[in-house]
Amino acid sequence: MSEQIETSDRGDVNDLDAILAITNTDVDEAVHAVRDNADAIFTWDYEKGKRPALNKLYEKAKGAQWNGETDLDWSIDVDQEALVEQVGVANGPEDLMAFGIDIYGTVLEGWGHAEWKEHQIQTQNWSLSQFLHGEQGALVCTAKIVETVPWIDAKYYAATQVMDEARHVEVFAKYLDTKLSGHYPINTHLGLLLDDIITDSRWDMTYLGMQIMVEGLALAAFGMAHQTTPDPLLKQLLRYVMSDEARHVAFGVLSLKEFYDDLSEAELFERQEFAFEAAMRMRNRFLQQEVWERLGVDVKDAIKIFAKPDEVKNQDPFQQLLFSKIVPNCKKLGLLDANDGWLRKRFDTLGVMQFEFADNTGEEYLAFDAVTADREAAGA
Template sequence: LHGEQGALSLSASLCHMLADPGVVEYAANQAREEARHVTAFSRYIHTRWGAPMPASDVLGGLLKELVDLTDVPRKIVGMQLLVEGLAMGIFASLHSKSQDPVLRRLTQLVMTDEAFHHRAGKLWGRDALPMMDEKARNGVEDWAAQCFQILMFNMLHPSQKQALYAPLGLDWEWVRDAMKESYTSDVRRAEMSESTNVFRVLVKTLLHAGIITDRTRPLYAQWVDLGALAGEGEGTVGDAIAAEGLEFLAGVNAARRSRHETAA
């Protein structure tokens, strides 16, 4: 929910910063779709639990930084690649692991929109990055790498889940120490070999957008086999889930047309 709210604010803010009318129209349309996602997740959370948990300091801080940015390339990388890449990974994981059919359908339908946002970011990276001078490009690459590290090492850290642990009587520092005994770097690497792993999807997004270059490659290579990742092609498990969602929506629309034609 917080990620969708951030994406809504980001896409809306881009409408005031971009010069190309066609790109402004795309950003405005994305804002409309993000608003739809915010409404859907808000209703789901209200029905299931009553109220959402607060955003973690790490995610909330990154989203605020992105909204406040005046540097358009970094803002686009942050929204279309980092936030959307993270979203596609999270939604794919939820869809594959959740036992709730409502949540599975909700994430799938949201992904039918997010897949296009995600692809737009990769296309932008391929077109825009080669046009930048070396200093500007290096700045974008370094900033993306920094954001990736912050998210990977902190977003799932027990310190970011204090609101979840407190009602259960668990001290986050105790949870952190317990995790240190079993959640090693080797375990993290093994998890990142799974196709639905959130951070694997994020690395794949950055790789195919041209954000990961020989200069920054070692930072990511310590966690993911980039050669194998490149050999897999651009598609992710999230793309397949979104494609199934589009087929479902096509069936819904066809049924509606049939009813209208019958009524007429």
């Protein structure tokens, strides 16, 4: 085991050249095929409720369906430029100094209000585009879980999640098409992560990659966007999507807890490695390299100013917050501490271990249920 850990303990995870060498090779592709390497599993054991927590989640999901066309107020006019101004736009290097970011002497020193405004608009287009692509990843992964998970209660629940994810793809696509000013192709690191998850033949890896890692991060990222956007339509959309996502992460935690309790340390190590590689891909996706490309700025020069991935310890509180759901959920699954705390040590290098004692989503999902709360408030 120790030999296995050593070989995977690579020192290159913060190498910016290596990270940026990975680029999207075909941004114009219309479809993308990935072999999913898994058997479709029938079960003849139809006894419902053998796993009461999953059954409860399934009943909850049936009652919490919403309609992306009619439950959101699409008549709200979104003036992207005005909203960006409302949030606040930098006018030059002195404004960034207030946040401790020194751009004097860099490629961005000459940027004024117009350039920073365009940067914020492109960042929003990019972020919503990645949310959209991630949602399609979830749609495909959950359809795979329906096929591959051996438990009837989990197949039932996963079927509701397929519907949820279709709705999420639908509403993000509509918001991008009708309210924003441009699309981006899938970020190369996010694309590779989705490929890795789908390619793996083991049914629990789909859960670990999608429900725990991607959706755990999405729940935190949507929460931040929900707090900061002044757009009432996007706020409402994110609130409803988060209601579903909290349930999806809970589905992952509840299913994997049972399965991982019976795994050996060697088997758990494979899951720890998978989780850490997923975390690295997600961290790298937030470098937003495609935004700098579109703005005509040297990507490496720009990223060095903001992201500093070559620093050993991540100091960015926003990036850290993205892990606020992932860390307690990995702890609940026993992944932090297996194999002498292998994953705990690696998450510590990312500066995210302060979330270890945050609520795990297996228990807190009800707190996110905005759909039921709105219906009760409306007396429905």
